Amino acid sequence: MDAIIDAFNKSQSDITVKNVKLEWGEYYTKLVTGVSAGKGPDIGISHVSKLPELIKQGVVSEIDDVAKAANLNWGDYNQNILNATISGGKHYAVPLDTHPFIMYYNKKLLQDAGALGADGKPKIEPGADGFVKFLSGIKDKLPKGVSPMALSNNGDDPYRLWWAAYSQLGGNDIISDDGKSTAMDMDKAVKAANFVKSLYYDSKVIKPNDPDFYKSFQSGQAAVMMTGVWATGTWEATKDFDFGAMPIPNLFGNTKTWGDSHTIILPVTKDNDAKKRQAALAFAKFATENGQIWAKAGHIPASTKVVDSAEFKNMKYRSDYVSVAKDVVFPKQSDKTWPKNDILKKYLDEIWLNKTPAEDALKKIDNEVKSLLAK
Structure with a gap:
């Protein structure tokens, strides 16, 4: 972002953008507080999943x-990403990227285990059984102490894998269309949860209680891992690390997955100065049109022109998963999305830690989300 801002400021002399960095955990609180006090910024960032909450507030x-005044063409953006920024038929943000949940793999480990095809990609048969067969098949062929797959036992990433599996199964969003009740497809939710749980306890292809699964993969102690595309830049900076990146496998008939999006927003200001608003959108347009700079972090640019550009196509790894942008299943727009996700992770963790059967944990989720939506 520093590089994008610097390039924008040098590209013209009428507008100056200043970057104020905040701790991730404090950002939204300070944004809301600043706007409420009439001291908010002229431009900001929002995850698309947080956007409905900020709109309601x-x-x-x-x-x-x-x-329109800034000559922004909405047709230049990936429509799956763009649609998640529209509320009540109005645009509330300029999408910068999507950052989906994908799979990484260690090429050397898979090559030595005979599991890498001539195309340099893992040889995985379609379906959940095919994926488990792939991981189980390399289990005894990997060096001692090396796990087939790295994934944490709690928190965000197993939740993201569950969401991907649930979405591939055709599960409804957890929140109903009117936003007043739950709409979870319980059978599919349980099936997705039991699939994820089986990787820990049945096929035992994931190292149990891994304190740092990123480090496990980065140090060659795991053959594959799943996380967000933001890890690409980290792996690239790791010396002598020969890795690959791909969409998560077709587990249940398709490759739908979890994802979110960084978007550029215009916070409400005391005077809503028209010139500053247009200047802010001029920067947003520039930032998205130069999405190849942002893509260095691993993210998939929202601009279709950037994705189609030679510069982006020549970036290693990104082209291997750029197609995932169309498969991201964004949550239904709701100002309760983040607290709903907290509930999901709290009880899904009980499944991954083998404390609560999937059926019971998901019933708890359904009940708590119902209470949340009734507030």
Whole structure:
């Protein structure tokens, strides 16, 4: 982002953008507080999953009028990503990227285990059984102490794998269309949860209680891992690390997956100065049109022109998973998305830690989300 801002400021002399960095955990609190006090920034960032909450709180303004003045063409953006930024038929953000859940693999380990095809990609048969067969098949062929797969036992990443499996099964969003009740497809939710759990306890292809699964993969102690595309830059900076990246496998008939998106927003300001709003959108347009810089972090640019550019296509790894942008299943727009996700992770963790059967944990989730939506 520093590089994008620097390039923008040098590209013209009328507008200056200043970057204020905040701790990730404090950002939204300070944004809401600043806007409420009439001291908010002229431009900001929001995850698309957080956007409905910010809209309801009156933190974010709709941008259709100023986007037109800034000559922003909505047709230049990936429509799956763009649609997640539209509420009530109005645009509330300019999408910068999507950062989905994908799979990484250690090429040397898979090559030595005979599990890498001539195309340099893992030889995985379609379906959940095919994926488990692949991992189980390399288990005894890997060096001692090396796990077929690295994944944490709690928190975000097993939740993301569950969401991907649930979405591939055709599960409904957890929140109903009217936002007043739950709509979880319980049978599919249980099936997805038991699949993830089986990787820990049945096929035992994941190292149990791994304190740092990123480090396990990075140090060659795991053959594959799943996480967000933001890890690409980390692996690239790791000396002598020969890795590959790909969409998560077709587990249940397709390759749908979890993902979120960074978007550029215009917070509500005391005077809503028209010139500053147009200047902010001019920067947003520049940032998305130069998405190849942002893609260095691993993210998939939202701009279709950037994705189609030679510069982006020549970037290693990104082209191997750029197609995932169309397969991201964003959560239904709701101002309760983040607290709902906290509930999901709290009880899904009980499944991964083998404390609660999937059926019981998911019933707890359904009941708590119902209570949340009733508030």
